[in-house]
Amino acid sequence: MASTSTGEPLLAVRRPPRPFYLRRRFLRSFGPVASLAIIGFVALLVSGTLALPAQRLVTVKAKMGSKADYFLDAEVRDLLLRHHLKVEVSHVGSREAATSDYAGYDFLFPSGQATAGLTTANMDFKNSFKPFISPLVLATYREYALALVEAQVATEHPGSSGYYYELDMAKFVALTRNAATWNSLKIGKHGITNGNVVLAQTSEVCTSYGSGAYLALLSQVVNKRNPTTIAEAREFAAKVKDLYRSQGLESSAPTENYFVGEGRGIAPIMVMYEHQYLRWQTSHVEKGLGLDSSRVLLYPNLSVYTKPELITLTDDGDRLGHLIAERPEFKRRAMELGFRVLDGKGAYSSERLSEFLAEKNIPDPTTRRDETEARPMDAGLQEEMVTIVGDCAPA
Amino acid sequence: MAVFDALWLQVWWPWLLVWFAEACLVVAAVAIGLRHWRRARVPATSTGHGVSFYLDEDFVLRLYRQFGGKYRAALTQEVEERISEGDETAVSAEVAPVKIGRKGSNSSEVFRRYVEDNDAITVIGMIIDVLDGADDIIYVDLRKRDVVSNRALAKTLDIEDEAAPAWVRPRELGSFVSLRGRFRLVDKDADTATFQAPLGESADEVLVRCAVVGLSGVTVPSAEFPARCLGQVQEWNSDSRTLTVHPIAIFR
Numbered sequence: 001m002a003s004t005s006t007g008e009p010l011l012a013v014r015r016p017p018r019p020f021y022l023r024r025r026f027l028r029s030f031g032p033v034a035s036l037a038i039i040g041f042v043a044l045l046v047s048g049t050l051a052l053p054a055q056r057l058v059t060v061k062a063k064m065g066s067k068a069d070y071f072l073d074a075e076v077r078d079l080l081l082r083h084h085l086k087v088e089v090s091h092v093g094s095r096e097a098a099t100s101d102y103a104g105y106d107f108l109f110p111s112g113q114a115t116a117g118l119t120t121a122n123m124d125f126k127n128s129f130k131p132f133i134s135p136l137v138l139a140t141y142r143e144y145a146l147a148l149v150e151a152q153v154a155t156e157h158p159g160s161s162g163y164y165y166e167l168d169m170a171k172f173v174a175l176t177r178n179a180a181t182w183n184s185l186k187i188g189k190h191g192i193t194n195g196n197v198v199l200a201q202t203s204e205v206c207t208s209y210g211s212g213a214y215l216a217l218l219s220q221v222v223n224k225r226n227p228t229t230i231a232e233a234r235e236f237a238a239k240v241k242d243l244y245r246s247q248g249l250e251s252s253a254p255t256e257n258y259f260v261g262e263g264r265g266i267a268p269i270m271v272m273y274e275h276q277y278l279r280w281q282t283s284h285v286e287k288g289l290g291l292d293s294s295r296v297l298l299y300p301n302l303s304v305y306t307k308p309e310l311i312t313l314t315d316d317g318d319r320l321g322h323l324i325a326e327r328p329e330f331k332r333r334a335m336e337l338g339f340r341v342l343d344g345k346g347a348y349s350s351e352r353l354s355e356f357l358a359e360k361n362i363p364d365p366t367t368r369r370d371e372t373e374a375r376p377m378d379a380g381l382q383e384e385m386v387t388i389v390g391d392c393a394p395a
Numbered sequence: 396m397a398v399f400d401a402l403w404l405q406v407w408w409p410w411l412l413v414w415f416a417e418a419c420l421v422v423a424a425v426a427i428g429l430r431h432w433r434r435a436r437v438p439a440t441s442t443g444h445g446v447s448f449y450l451d452e453d454f455v456l457r458l459y460r461q462f463g464g465k466y467r468a469a470l471t472q473e474v475e476e477r478i479s480e481g482d483e484t485a486v487s488a489e490v491a492p493v494k495i496g497r498k499g500s501n502s503s504e505v506f507r508r509y510v511e512d513n514d515a516i517t518v519i520g521m522i523i524d525v526l527d528g529a530d531d532i533i534y535v536d537l538r539k540r541d542v543v544s545n546r547a548l549a550k551t552l553d554i555e556d557e558a559a560p561a562w563v564r565p566r567e568l569g570s571f572v573s574l575r576g577r578f579r580l581v582d583k584d585a586d587t588a589t590f591q592a593p594l595g596e597s598a599d600e601v602l603v604r605c606a607v608v609g610l611s612g613v614t615v616p617s618a619e620f621p622a623r624c625l626g627q628v629q630e631w632n633s634d635s636r637t638l639t640v641h642p643i644a645i646f647r
Binding site: 007008009010011012013014015016017019020021023025026029030033034036037040041043044047049052053054055056057077078081082084086 | 396397398400402403405406407410411413414416417420421423424427428431432434435535536539540541542543544545548559560561562563564565566594595597599631633636638
């Protein structure tokens with residue numbers, strides 16, 4: 001026992017107990033929980049989900065025509081939800097979207113440059129984006145394409161395995177003008193009889209951009225050039241009106257008519273966009289049905305590229321515009337839906353679409369060479385022609 | 396709110412799960428921390444669940460008035476806080492709490508009444524909190540014959556906190572000591588009750604002499620009992636091998 005020389009006892013000096021937060025018992029239970037909590041916190045911080053339960057879902061309202069296909073796609077919808085955005089689409093024709101009342105909407109997405117020009121000329125807008133393009137095509141069935149080839153009106157694209165053809169528009173318009181029928185082109189050789197005049201069906205010209213673009217193409221073929229004045233636009237419109245109207249009633253749902261089984265009899269040639277056809281083939285392949293060999297495309301020898309323009313009217317619309325035009329995941333999905341995606345500078349590169357189509361064993365339509373692009377018509381003059389040909393109410 | 400949208404939930408549910416798991420982890424970490432903090436905090440001032448055995452009220456009042464006013468402000472604040480926390484029995488109605496501390500005589504009166512009106516264990520708790528806050532209590536375990544190295548010991552020995560020696564003599568323990576041990580009543584007359592506690596396994600013992608008036612209403616156990624004594628070391632008697640400590644409070 002420790003004691004001093006005087007016999008006084010000594011007390012041992014004991015280190016104070018370690019603070020509770022350094023004790024093993026505390027660290028054993030607190031350590032794993034705190035480590036997981038820190039990892040979780042960092043993960044939430046990095047992913048921007050720290051305030052996730054309080055997140056606001058912004059509903060963005062839009063008007064558009066055929067480009068609604070993009071926003072109605074389930075994957076695009078999910079991608080937008082990842083950015084806490086939800087798009088409510090009013091599905092109208094592009095021309096209608098551009099000319100009707102847009103109050104209460106966050107953005108418009110007319111299919112082409114002409115309607116977009118009409119839109120931007122008529123209102124205050126925040127921004128405009130051109131995320132992708134798609135050529136105007138004449139979708140048909142293999143038998144009709146072969147009949148046109150035999151009549152030397154169409155030629156097969158090299159390496160397209162009989163899925164894509166170039167259509168000589170001057171010869172094609174001549175067939176319509178001369179009231180040539182499919183039977184007169186000996187379509188019967190391919191197991192079909194059709195006494196109707198050879199022509200292309202369009203959607204309603206008063207509402208749809210594609211129809212207006214096809215009208216402009218017809219005018220260019222017939223008149224050899226675009227009008228330069230309102231008076232000339234009226235004159236050219238009068239010249240093509242009968243030709244255009246010879247299709248009879250315009251279809252209000254051209255895509256649906258083309259992709260149903262009875263389409264062959266309803267409208268053998270339908271004016272639409274390349275992306276709609278490529279999406280159809282992609283879905284067909286993804287469903288395990290292989291390529292749909294009965295449906296093929298005719299590309300006018302004067303190419304018409306529609307450049308859908310996303311015109312934003314509000315801050316929320318603007319945020320969405322930046323996402324669609326700039327984020328890789330949205331561009332990738334647009335490509336998977338058959339669009340030809342533009343880069344940040346508005347340039348088009350076909351490589352990625354070609355790779356994607358090759359993966360799906362879908363013939364690549366982008367290999368076409370020596371394209372001659374139809375001269376774009378002034379938006380105001382095209383609008384004038386559309387109004388006259390379609391007897392549309394003025395915008 | 397996005398969480399009410401079914402489509403949004405279909406996309407975000409994995410991250411919502413992560414978020415709620417994270418919230419649970421944070422709550423669990425805080426709960427574990429609090430539990431251990433409370434456990435660690437209890438032994439230092441284990442008055443919360445204690446039972447008062449002896450309290451020298453006169454010494455408590457001296458503590459307030461003397462020591463150069465060293466403890467006056469802290470004790471006044473403690474009383475103020477306890478009264479404002481709604482301790483109805485803390486002080487009689489004629490001394491309004493709002494006046495506490497404004498005038499020396501008035502606050503002194505409030506303190507006196509607080510000490511008189513409250514349970515001894517409440518007063519002991521307050522005294523220990525104040526003395527501990529001033530680093531003036533040295534903790535001694537009589538059974539183990541050891542003393543905890545803390546700032547109070549360093550102050551007493553006039554050394555740096557980390558430079559505590561391996562051994563220390565009981566007489567060197569100035570300031571106040573908190574002695575934990577097994578006490579037994581060895582003598583009692585009209586004025587004084589004497590308790591004794593062994594110092595480890597040796598024959599050395601600690602003597603604690605209490606004023607009988609401070610034991611009023613308490614049944615003193617006849618057998619040995621574990622207790623803690625807050626007091627001041629007085630002297631070492633090498634003949635009787637006893638260390639005399641003046642008690643301020645004894646509690647179990």
